[in-house]
Amino acid sequence: MHNAAQWGNLPLMQKTFRDAFLAAIKSSGKSMRQVAQDAGVSYEQLKNLAQGKSKSTNVDDAVRIAASFGTNLESFLEGQMISTEHPTIAIAGKVGAGAQVPVFDAYPKGAGPQVECPPGLTPHNIVAVEVEGDSMEPVYSAGDLLFYRRNGHDSVPSDIIGHRCVCEDLDGMGWVKQVKAGDEPGQFHLISLNPGANNMWNVQLRWAARVQLHWPADLAKKI
Template identity: 55%
Template sequence: MIDPADKFLAGLRKIMAERGLKEATLSEAAGMNSSYLRDLKRGKAASPKLSTALRIADHLGMSVDQIIGAADRSVAPGPTIAIAGTVGAGAQVPLVDVYEKGDGPHVLAPQGLGVHGIVAVEVEGDSMEPTYSSGDILFYSRETHDGVPSEALGHTCVCEDENGMVWVKQVKLGSEPGLFHLISLNPQSDNIHDVSLKWASRVRLHWPRDLAVKL
């Protein structure tokens, strides 16, 4: 019978390879000495206690069982992108620096899109039907940290209003400078008029849920 600790380590190796994570960075993020994972892989450190495994899993946005299960699957054939959160017609999403930390679930990066500065969000619910369905993945990048670039106007964007609400809407100029109309993708949903936006970024790619490879 294979030792669960060995399966945990094997699964952890695959996840780190998929996400491009460094041993020292993950060790420190999980509250351990920077050399812990390196020494563990070389057989110079004791197998992780449950509390240590839980800290590692928590940092990766996974359960210990999920990490163990990763030992039995193939390494993803390419780079991955962190999923920042979920979006509906309007939902609070923790977008700030999430993709830089690499926490949480990942999706295999589409060919040709690259991974630097790219954020992925998952659609939740049916509020954006028929354009986007629940489980679909949207990819975008922030051209500017603040403001609404001209190239975003007239297009579907992920955007944040002054109250901190994150939306997926078509962005159009409002009735006054600095204000914008947010047009719903679902004809049955309400539009929002003359709102101030902190930022807006055009959706660069949409993947239906049956094409997105989540890890």
């Protein structure tokens, strides 16, 4: 059961995302610059929202803004904030490494399960995915959670080379692989963690992010 605090005297469901944002700012005492930094969104975007030049934002940024206040999008729009005593991180979906790989965002935006933030991580701008199947054994097992930091839209930073990464290809399929440079610029070799699984050569990626933390299934505290 969440320890939640109401943001002001607004109705249960906000009329606009802007209403929820202004109420959260007022109740939390956070500055818009701090929210922009925590959520990884533009300060100008938040300023336009606060000034009424826009009443909403794209769904991905809305999820990040809600997470910067320690809650998911659904609770944010209801005017509720999860207590920061037990901050949470959203589980974006499931991911595999075999031939049949689930796509990301298996859950409706903001409506997926949450997991307590592991020690050593901050909940801002961090996402988790759940491992499905046994194609990543013995490194990762079914039900394990992998935490990663999204580096922005359509971003494949140079520091991913040689590391285990969560990534998405141009077909919208999610993978967890060791990423190596491909034969041509913009191409990557995806090396399977399981020696018996197939590697992928010269793949183009929509985005990739290094795995920040691996949490075995029996340690994860889903909420």
